[in-house]
Amino acid sequence: MRTSLFLAVATALVASVSAHEGHDHGDATPSVCLTNPADASCANYSIPAANITSAITEICTASKFLPGCSLNNACTADKGLNPTYCAPLTVLATLCTAKEDTALTQAVCAKTYSVFCGATSLIPNCKTQVAFPGLPSGKLVTGAVYSVCQEMPGMSDCKICPGPDASGYSQCDEVSAWKGLCLDMPKMTQCPSYNAMCSSTTFAPF
Known part of the structure; x- marks a missing residue:
């Protein structure tokens, strides 16, 4: 009787320890892939949506005029x-890979996208959900809109955006103004990038 009781207790303890260890391993996996995405275990890992959306929110709360925020x-x-263009990781990639905008995005991107989607990352979505093709940085869009509106201030979409402020950006929906101007006069010298983007994508808002 005592032997049976001892075996039952021992078995229960082993099961409890095993379950506890398994639970710890499960909790550890996300932190491994979000800090060291080159780890072999990350080949089947999906980045939690909250990590992505919180980064987007932080950037766009401070800099809502950026094209990635549009x-x-x-x-x-x-x-x-189209979910190809609307995946949250695609939005974050669009914000974080626009080199001319790093002064505005680096603080957030350096601790999120640049870590878990770095060059050696094995996380699959980093390779499939890439930046919106052809969408320029906010700095370039601001420059294009400002240039057009300096030449032709009477164009209706020039009313959307004032000139850039001290930060070098216009505090407005830059993409909307850029789109309107280039649809009205697609042969303007400031519009090749818009025309190229539209020829390679089918995304109604842009």
Whole structure:
């Protein structure tokens, strides 16, 4: 009787320890892939949505005029838009890979996207959900809009955006102004990048 009781207690203790160890391992996996995405275990890992959306929110709360934020707004407003362009990681990639905008995005991107989607990352979504093709940085869009509106201030879409402030950006929906100007006069010298983007994508808001 005592032997049976001892074996039962021992078995229960082993099961409890095993379950506890398994639980710890499960909790550890996300932190491994978000800090060392080159780890072999990350080949089947999906980045938690909260990590991505919180980074987007932080950037766009401070710099809502950036093209990546316009993309995020369009995708949020219409859930039926092409998921290829509206995946949250695509939005974050668009914000974090725009080199001319790093002064505004680096603080957030350096602790999120640049870590878990770095060059050696094995996380699959980093390779499939890339930046919106052809969408320029906010700095370049601001420059294009400002240049057009200096030449032709009477164009209706020039009313959307004032000139850039001391930061070098216009505090407005830059993409909307850029789109309107280039649709009105697609042969303007400031519009090749817009025309190229539209020829390679089918995304209604842009």
